[in-house]
Amino acid sequence: MSATSEIVAPADASSLVNVNMSNVMKLTSTNFLMWKRQVHALCNGYDLAGYLDGSTTAPDATLTTEGTTTANPAYKHWQRQDQLLLSSILGAISLSVQPLLSKANTSAEIWSTLTNTYATPSRGHILQIREQLKQWKKGAKSIEDYFNGFTTRFDQLALLASPIPHEDQIDYILGGLPDEYKQVTDQIAGRDTPPSLTVLHEELINQELKIQMFLTASSSIPASANLASHRGHNTRGLQQSRGNNTMSQPRNQFHSRSISRGRGYQGRCQICGVQGHNARWCSQLQSSGRGYSHSSGGYQAASPPP
Template sequence: MSATSEIVAPADATSLVNVNMSNVTKLTSTNFLMWKRQVHALCNGYDLAGYLDGSTAAPEATLTTDGVSSANPAYKHWQRQDQLLLSSLLGAISLSVQPLLSKANTCAEIWTTLTTTYAQPSRGNILQLREQLKQWKKGTKSIEEYYLGFTTRFDKLALLDSPIPHEDQLDYILNGLPEDYKQVVDQIVGRDTPPSLLVLHEKFINQELKIQTLLTASSSSLPASANFVSHKGNNNRNQSQSRSNHNSQQQRQFTPRSVSRGSHGRGYQGRCQICGVHGHSARWCS
């Protein structure tokens, strides 16, 4: 199957471009940095990035020639292109974020509102993010979720002009790991040069797979052990029951005759005058 490609023509004074943002990850309250980079790169590829940052300003709406005003075709073109791009932008923004943009009428207004909301430097926001880095532990999270929790916050701090140095990023990530990852942590700490976050992520993924393999092997052997314990317990119960039955038989076997006779209503009969045995009278010895 041959790959398909799209030929992109740069925008000019006469053409209109409908930018397809279906492959752009929708903007949420936590991924603005990556969303911004993705959207800006796409629009820049179409030579439309100026509509986002406002550098492609709107022309005058009307032209005046010899005292006569008329509509400016350049403004009409700009307006149409801006609205096409605005529609594409809204399609790449999640429903939870769209209410923030209810008063934005141009692409530049959307871009400014989002940047002010999610990328405005604030000391309180910076301190909160740094505190979240300290408290973020793996616990029961997957290694993917754990790693993403750090990188997302690193990106936010960089966007707020408060980046975390690379070695400090490694320290944050390594300090939140449980004992199962000690082998990987020791390897990283023992290196002369700190690895990239991508290398670190790969090592964590491999270690997680090892841990899952060991847990699977351990759980698969558990039923056999349980059956052995259960079988042993049944044998012990059977042996105890057998001994109990045996003792009962012995007790019945060695029950004194006097008790047996007593159960028939004879009771104790004194001492026999003939044989001298206690328990019956001379008439039972005849």
């Protein structure tokens, strides 16, 4: 036996039971069916279900014996046990629902009020739930939330004595799915008999995982494309740079030839603006009828002096 297990002794005529409902889901306006099953099963396990449905009636508050009226101990015990159970039930009800029970004084009154509120087979209530089924779409919901939204309403309609046939349940669920789940929809449409809700739920979960894996893989494609584009851009830039260098080679070669001649002065001439000789040498060339020709791009003289 685990350390968290609890031994429950059945109630007898003299004992009081404080029912622990900390593990019971909080009652809301949409989960009454499952909440009711949980609470009823727990109370039945303590042999207290009669306090809920009213079958365990309250004894007379007083006893009269030989003309003498006294308090009835059985009534006092019943009252104490009923109030302990009432307190436990209130602790398992959400704050939004508790105002409905402001006038309930016994466990049976709470049970009856909740049943009349959430399990009354009124025409308007049934139509409202059926309309919710039509409007329930997956959208951004997970498959778990989407599926639970249907099953909760199916259970509510069953509780209201207006159950949805199984084939119609499948149609409702498939009808609210987006195109990404068309593969599952087509597979189910091709079957001779509709699957159970459990099988359908599993197939939709598997499809959801496939979609998530595809989206994860697709999200890395733009980065790779950008990297390839960046590399291509760099390659083109390198090629263009090399082309530019090739176009500029004549000037560089001319400069290299000037250096290779061993010319001592490598500044720019103040007269003609050409690099590689000084103004004095250029003046001497010009006075002798020679010099740098801009039209031919070279010196008329064979070689400048050092």
